[in-house]
Amino acid sequence: MVPFAGWEMPVQYSGVIDEHVAVRSSCGLFDVSHMGEIEVSGDGAIDFVQFIMTNDIERIKDGQCQYTLLCKEDGGVVDDTIVYRFNIDRFLFVVNASNAEKAFxxxxxxxxxxQFPDVSIEDLSPRYAQLAVQGPKSVEVLRPxxxxxxxxxxHFHFHMGLLGGEIEAVVSRTGYTGEDGFEIYLDPTDAPAAWKAIMETGRVHGIKPTGLGARDTLRLEMGYPLYGHELGEKITPIEASLGKYVKFNKxxxxxxxxxKQSNEGAERVLVGLKMLDTGIPRQGYEIQNSGLSVGEVTSGTMSPSLEVGVAMGFVKTALKTPGTAIEVIIRGRAARAEVTTLPLYKK
Known part of the structure; x- marks a missing residue:
């Protein structure tokens, strides 16, 4: 267990690699109740939501959800979030635990x-627990x-109904692993019973309880950003290669x-990196090209799926082309690597 944003979180249960492989091949169950939930409701809610987010909420219907970013005037990211559209007057933003208070x-x-006087904004985080069922066997696990x-x-739709015949839940087909999966929002008092029921139906499918360690390696293989690494108040969505979630029609x-940055280009951009020499790239490691400093690793690991060191990092935009040779400075040694497309892991 480790402290994380005021929570005690499990890094691993049976082991990071074991859990990672289970999610890629069968199914894993995550307790992600540390995530924050902020509800925006009332007359004019949709106009407020459109104004604070980079994506276009008008592109989805009631019962759907959408990935988006919340940005400051200078383009820096307040948080990245999934927003759930219940109806034109009610939306739920699921935010990162470390940013819940700030985003609210x-x-x-x-x-x-x-001046949105009729809009109500409530931090509902204490009212929600969240469990995530992720992996190719997720449908079979939840079907009973x-x-x-x-x-x-x-995908990116949600259902409001019952789990186990009596537990009220919001179930969305979303996740942070790159596999098929579902995220389940429910009352915290119901979470232990829901966890037990999911583990029971998942046993025949090889379900594994999964911790923060595997959650990180899974998202990294998919090139999904993590706030504080690939995103922050000094990083824009354009720099983070998330331009497709920024809609300029509103x-x-x-x-x-x-x-302006989208039209003219950013000086730096987020790319995937794959090691050619042995070594594991880690956050903060310098990236060089022909001996010159050109960027920095934001996240890195030994990929359980690819069995090679992989990373994400910011480099000068001129070096973003896949196949570009770079070096990662690992403990004073220049280890050869190359720029690659995201996601790093492709099914």
């Missing part, structure tokens, strides 16, 4: 400054427990800066 306060300040066939829940906070 930022939304309240924007509301006051921009849900009041509908989980296969009927489309107004939003930070639009002017991001549109």
């Amino acid at each position: 306060g930022w939304m309240k300040k924007v509301q006051a400054k921009e 427990l849900l009041d509908i066939d989980p296969e009927e829940i489309g 107004d939003f906070i930070g639009r002017e800066v991001l549109e």
Whole structure:
């Protein structure tokens, strides 16, 4: 167990590699109740939501969810989030645990400054636990427990119903692993019973309880950003290679800066890295090209799926082409690597 954003979190149960392989081949169960939940509701809620997020909420319907970013005026990222659209007057933002208080306060300040008097913003984090069922066997694991066939829940759609016949839950087909999977929101008092029920139905499919360690290696293989590594208040979505989640057909906070950066290009950009020499790249390691410093690793690991050192990092935009030779400075040694496309792991 390790402290994380005020929570005690399990790094591993049976082992990071064992859990990682289980998610890629069968199924893993995560307790991610540390995530924050902020509800935006009331008359004008959709206009407020459109203004604070980079993506376009009008592109999804009630019962769907969408990945987006919340940005400051200078384009720096307050947080990245999944927003759930219940109806035109009710939305739920699922935010990172380390940013929940900050994101809530930022939304309240924007509301006051921009005058959305009929919009209500509530931090509902204490009311929600969250479990994630991830892996190719996720549908089979949940089928005996849900009041509908989980296969009927489309990707980035959600269902409000019963789990185990009596536990009220919101179930979305989303995740942070790159595998098929579901995230389940429920009352914290129901979480132990839900965990037990999922482990029971998942036993025949080889389900494994999965901790933070495997969650990190899984998301890294997929090139998914982690706030504090690939994202931050000094990093823009354009720099983080997340431009497809920024829609310029509407107004939003930070639009002017991001549109200029999108048109003119950023000085640095997030890329995938694959080691050619032995060694594991880690956050903060220097990236060089022909002996010159050109960037820094943001996340790195030994990939359990690829069995090679992999990383993400920022480099000068001129070096973003896949196949570009670079070096990662590992304990004073220049280890050969190359720029590669994201995701690093492809099924």
